[in-house]
Amino acid sequence: MLENGLVMVVIILVINIVYVSFFTIRMILTLKGQRYQAAFLSTFEVVIYVVGLGLVLDNLNQIQNLIAYALGYGIGVLVGMKIEEKLALGYITVNVITKEYDADLPRQLRERGYGVTSWPAQGLEGDRMAMQILTPRKYELKLYETIKDLDPKAFIIAFEPKTIHGGFWVKTVRKGKLFS
Known part of the structure; x- marks a missing residue:
């Protein structure tokens, strides 16, 4: 499945959107003083990050993977902000x-x-x-x-x-x- 270039791009894109969304929410929880929730969320965040980065680093010769990683990061920031807006903590x-x-x-x-x-x-x-x-x-x-x-x-x-x-x-x- 990972041999297909389009599937790889989509997987990397989705992984980074999820990772950066978790990152954004964890930062907000940390700033709001919700330590334990932030720590719990960070365990999932780091696993997602390592998997996504590993996929990109294993396939550095394919520029579309790097572009998917960067796009996923940007979209993840927007998604994370929207989730935080809906949670409206504090x-x-x-x-x-x-x-x-x-x-x-x-x-x-x-x-x-x-x-x-x-x-x-x-x-x-x-x-x-x-x-x-x-x-x-x-x-x-x-x-x-x-x-x-x-x-x-x-x-x-x-x-x-x-x-x-x-x-x-x-x-x-x-x-x-x-x-x-």
């Missing part, structure tokens, strides 16, 4: 500054299940409402849509927190009651 903190001071806006967001801390703020052109909102990453885009629906001129900045401790919201997430 949390996102969103800072929002409203155009107008609206004390009702934090309540509306809380009713939708978001953890909101708000305070009055001063901007160049007057009173503003500043809010800090914590949500699982899988709800990030929905949160942006909600904010834009409630205040189309809101200023939004998002970042990923490294550590989260305390507060009612963390307890709610652990109990599985968020957005239910």
